[in-house]
Amino acid sequence: MSSAASPPSPVARLRGQKPDWLSDPKVWRTEILGGLVVALALIPEAISFSVIAGVDPAIGLFASFTMAVTISVVGGRRAMISAATGAVALVIAPMNREHGLGYLIATVILAGVFQIVLGALGVARLMRFVPRSVMTGFVNALAILVFMAQVPEMHDVPWAVYPLLLGGLALMVLFPKVTKMVPAPLVSIAVLTAVTVAAGIAVPTVGGKGELPSSLPVPGLPDVPFTLDTLTTVAPYALAMALVGLMESLMTAKLVDDITDTHSSKTRESIGQGIANIVTGFFGGMGGCAMIGQTMINVKVSGARTRLSTFLAGSFLMVLCIAFGPVVSQIPMAALVAVMVMVSFATFDWHSVAPKTLQRMPAGEIAVMVITVVVVVASHNLAVGVVVGSLTAMVVFTRRVAHLAEVTPVTGPDEGTVVYRVTGELFFASSNDLVGQFRYATDPDRVVIDLSAAHIWDASSVAALDAIETKYRQRGKTVEITGLNDPSAHLHGRLSGELTG
Numbered sequence: 001m002s003s004a005a006s007p008p009s010p011v012a013r014l015r016g017q018k019p020d021w022l023s024d025p026k027v028w029r030t031e032i033l034g035g036l037v038v039a040l041a042l043i044p045e046a047i048s049f050s051v052i053a054g055v056d057p058a059i060g061l062f063a064s065f066t067m068a069v070t071i072s073v074v075g076g077r078r079a080m081i082s083a084a085t086g087a088v089a090l091v092i093a094p095m096n097r098e099h100g101l102g103y104l105i106a107t108v109i110l111a112g113v114f115q116i117v118l119g120a121l122g123v124a125r126l127m128r129f130v131p132r133s134v135m136t137g138f139v140n141a142l143a144i145l146v147f148m149a150q151v152p153e154m155h156d157v158p159w160a161v162y163p164l165l166l167g168g169l170a171l172m173v174l175f176p177k178v179t180k181m182v183p184a185p186l187v188s189i190a191v192l193t194a195v196t197v198a199a200g201i202a203v204p205t206v207g208g209k210g211e212l213p214s215s216l217p218v219p220g221l222p223d224v225p226f227t228l229d230t231l232t233t234v235a236p237y238a239l240a241m242a243l244v245g246l247m248e249s250l251m252t253a254k255l256v257d258d259i260t261d262t263h264s265s266k267t268r269e270s271i272g273q274g275i276a277n278i279v280t281g282f283f284g285g286m287g288g289c290a291m292i293g294q295t296m297i298n299v300k301v302s303g304a305r306t307r308l309s310t311f312l313a314g315s316f317l318m319v320l321c322i323a324f325g326p327v328v329s330q331i332p333m334a335a336l337v338a339v340m341v342m343v344s345f346a347t348f349d350w351h352s353v354a355p356k357t358l359q360r361m362p363a364g365e366i367a368v369m370v371i372t373v374v375v376v377v378a379s380h381n382l383a384v385g386v387v388v389g390s391l392t393a394m395v396v397f398t399r400r401v402a403h404l405a406e407v408t409p410v411t412g413p414d415e416g417t418v419v420y421r422v423t424g425e426l427f428f429a430s431s432n433d434l435v436g437q438f439r440y441a442t443d444p445d446r447v448v449i450d451l452s453a454a455h456i457w458d459a460s461s462v463a464a465l466d467a468i469e470t471k472y473r474q475r476g477k478t479v480e481i482t483g484l485n486d487p488s489a490h491l492h493g494r495l496s497g498e499l500t501g
Contacts, residue, residue, distance in 0.1 A: 027306065029181070034302030035312030037186045037339075038294050042068075042083055042317050043328065044336055045294070047209040048149075052089040053286050054096045055104070057210030060084040061321060062217040063285030068314025070276040072307045076268030077253040079260070079304045081295045081313055082276060084288040086149075087248055087381055091241045092286065099233065102223035106230065107238045108287035109222065112277030114242035119270025127250050127266055133365045134389035136352045137372025138251055141385055143348035144377055146293045150337045150344075153204070160201050161334045168192050168338030183302045185339045192335040206336070207329025212321040217283040242274075245289035247383035249273050252290035256299055292382075296343050364396035398429045405430035405454070407437040417446040423453040426461035434464045440471045447472055452483025462495040 042064050050060030064083035071082040096104040154161065171188040196203060224230050253269050277287045298304045298313065320328045351357055358366060371392050376385030405424030412419045420438065424430060438447075449468070456462060469479045484492060 028308075030302065031304050031306055031308040032312060033183050033186055034298050034304035034309040036316050037183050037189075037302055038081055038298050038309070038313040039316035039320055040186075040189055040328070040331065041294055041297055041336055041339055042081075042291075042313065043212070043320065044206055044209050044333065045291070046084045046317075049084045049086050049089040050210070050286065052086060053093045053104070055101060055286055058213040059101075059284065059286045060089075061213055061317065062283055063280050063288050065314045065318045066217070066280040066283045066285050067276045067288045068310055068317070070279045071272055072311035072314070074268075074275045075272035075307075075310070076265035076270075077256055077290075078262075078264070078307050079295075079299050079309055080249075080253060080256050080269075080290055081298055081310055082249065082273065082288055082290050083294065083314075084286055085245075085248065085291055087244050087383065088241055088288050089286065090381065091244055092237060095234070095237045103230070103234060104286065105222035105281050105284060106224045107234045107241060108285065109278050109281035110231075110234050110238035111241040111245065111287060112274040112279075112281060114239055115246055115274030115277060116271050117274075118242060118246060119267055119272075119274060122267065123246060124250055124266030124270050127254060130251070130254075130386060130390055131368065131393040133368040134372050134386060134393055135251070135254065136349055137369040137389050138376070138382060138386055139255060139347060139349050140352065140369070141373040141376035142292050142382065143344045144373065145380065145382075146340055146347065147344040148377070150340050153333050153337045158203050161203050161332075164192050164196070164201075164203065164332055164334035165338050165341075167195075168335050169342060172338065172342050180303075185297065185301055185342070188338060189331060189335045192338075193331050196332045197330055201332075204333045205329060206331045206333065208333075212325040212329065213318075214322060214325065216318060216322070217285070219282050220284065222281065241287060244381070244383045245273055245277070245287070246270055247386055248292070249290035251382065251386060252292045252295055255292070256295060259299055260305060292347075293340060293343055296347050297339065300346055301339075301343060364393075364400065368393045368396060401425050401427075402429035402433075405434065407434065409439075410450075412444075412446075412448070416444045417448060418443045419448045419450055421450045421453065425457060426451075426454055426464075427457040428460035431458075431461040431464040434461070435467050435471070438468055438471070440475060440477075443472070443477065445477050447477060447479045449479060449481045450483045451481060451488065452485075454483075454488075455485065456488035456491050458491075459495055459499060462492055463499045465492065466496055466499060 043061070046060040046064040047057040050057045053060070061084075067082045067084070071080075075082065092104055092107055095107050154165065168188040171191060172184040175184040175187050195201070196205075224234075249269060250266055253264050253266060257264055273289060280287055294313070298309050302309070352369065368389055372385050372389030375388045376382055379385065401424075405422070405426055408421045408423070410419045410421050422434075426434070449465070456465075465481065469481075472479045481492070
């Protein structure tokens with residue numbers, strides 16, 4: 001007689017929980033190579049953002065290292081890359097310019113605290129109010145910004161840059177047709193570097209962007225007085241950085257969710273961003289958030305899907321800077337520009353601007369997408385564009401829904417009664433016109449307002465119904481409101497007669 005199967009041992013359970021990259025060599029290879037490509041692409045970006053913030057390049061590189069490594073453990077979205085970013089650099093640059101590096105570091109740490117608090121309070125739930133048209137505009141604006149960031153590297157440069165750039169693009173298009181075992185961007189970077197070094201071609205290189213660090217960052221406290229004056233000076237910048245960083249990170253996480261067809265915890269990501277910024281601040285970094293360009297390299301170009309690629313991106317960054325600094329310094333900027341140009345084209349949602357799509361899309365949706373793109377590109381701030389786009393979408397939606405509320409007189413049960421049938425959503429935008437759609441002077445003595453096909457959403461609608469009753473009562477006529485659903489009846493019963501003196 002066979003006995004019942006025994007429960008799996010703890011060892012077996014742990015074995016079943018192993019990450020994919022530990023058991024699948026193909027995933028392992030993809031994650032490692034993806035992390036290496038991202039690390040190479042992070043170096044010039046981090047240096048550029050350091051310049052924007054007005055700090056030494058090592059500060060930006062340290063931030064990219066600590067952000068990526070920390071977020072790989074505590075973040076909510078696997079394979080997403082967090083590092084020093086331009087949006088954060090723009091926010092904290094005035095702090096460094098006016099008060100110095102110590103205050104900048106204090107700002108980064110306090111911003112991390114704010115992000116943890118906001119994450120715990122559920123700020124991530126606000127992402128559900130971001131419409132698809134805003135998300136599409138966000139993606140397209142991002143692609144445009146990524147491309148625009150490469151334009152300076154293609155202007156006023158030696159002529160050899162252009163054939164190198166074209167060669168890099170050709171390699172990334174053609175190499176995947178041969179094999180996908182090695183990421184095409186990595187092959188492109190290696191080939192162009194070998195060609196320029198072997199041929200002695202004089203073109204701008206990574207080393208020309210700034211000196212790479214030669215040692216690991218050392219933890220320490222910011223050099224500021226721990227007083228109330230310091231807190232009041234730092235807090236506004238820290239809150240702005242926290243909001244901008246969360247906005248970009250949550251939007252990027254949502255984009256990666258769509259690309260990978262997987263779900264991620266936005267609350268954990270919000271708290272994780274805060275922890276990563278606190279760690280970064282204590283290690284002397286300039287802070288950061290999710291990097292959508294490098295995330296697209298990791299997820300869309302390299303095909304990475306786990307936390308290993310994120311961890312290795314940060315780890316490889318420091319290894320490349322410290323152990324292979326002289327070699328990395330020889331990488332031509334044309335190779336990295338080619339990678340980012342390819343990323344921008346792959347990121348742009350070309351279907352959203354196809355003639356067939358534009359012909360079918362409502363004008364309001366197109367307007368929201370265009371406004372989001374314009375604001376982001378004009379301000380170079382993805383967070384501002386998302387906020388403006390979402391507000392525009394709300395206005396468009398409000399105007400559209402407001403016109404759906406209608407008042408129709410129908411035949412009453414007798415000559416002394418008139419019935420008005422109200423349909424649609426009653427809220428501040430639609431209820432303002434409600435009062436003027438009744439015939440107060442000519443209606444009979446009894447008026448029935450049937451709301452069975454309507455819904456009351458706010459106090460403005462209750463006030464409008466009160467005004468209608470008042471106008472009929474002034475003429476000696478009675479009003480009966482019928483058909484209220486339970487939520488509408490509850491709101492009407494609680495507020496009716498209480499909204500005016």
